[in-house]
């Protein structure tokens with residue numbers, strides 16, 4: 561796409577919580593065994609000439625009221641939310657109802673925590689993820705059904721692969737299965753910085769991207785590896801950077817909302 565046709569105007573990178581873990585080797589099998597780690601968590605608000613799009617919703621806003629965070633029943637992860645997503649949106653003058661286009665990388669709780677706020681948006685989901693989230697056994701995939709209560713009736717565009725959201729090549733949903741059945745990533749053509757891939761949980765750390773590391777709990781481990789290979793080839797061919805949602809260290813160098821990136 562010629563630069564003048566890329567019509568993303570700016571993107572707000574919003575801190576959407578932190579996940580504290582006691583043993584990071586669950587995400588990096590064989591490496592850093594027994595080491596505690598803090599994962600970041602981010603949501604991305606895109607201003608396109610034709611409207612707003614939100615990518616991922618972080619952990620549930622109600623966690624912001626819990627000083628000790630919310631520990632998962634298995635005790636492995638404690639989620640913290642410093643500022644509710646609704647408040648971060650308000651800060652930049654955006655109400656949930658202003659967001660026409662809404663997609664999540666996948667259905668896990670640290671990405672779908674506030675999904676119900678966006679029931680009036682058009683939801684873009686891979687069919688395989690939709691089937692798992694709204695099927696008979698969402699828990700089997702690690703999904704929390706309550707996070708999607710209001711989305712059953714939402715206007716939904718079910719995808720079976722890649723999708724050009726605004727029809728101009730500036731925002732692309734790309735199927736990236738493995739972590740969950742219908743995991744996807746988002747390619748955003750920023751007007752000044754150029755194209756970036758927003759990783760979702762395709763990888764959890766830059767380390768994992770560089771070393772093709774797949775967590776042991778992924779839905780499909782071989783497919784997760786193939787997805788990394790395919791996305792690396794895509795990134796190389798198109799000169800696209802990868803922004804790893806949960807990599808706190810990498811995101812420390814990216815301006816956060818209410819500042820924005822272009």
Ligand SMILES: [Zn+2]
Pocket residue numbers: 668670671760761806
């Ligand atoms: Zn995650």
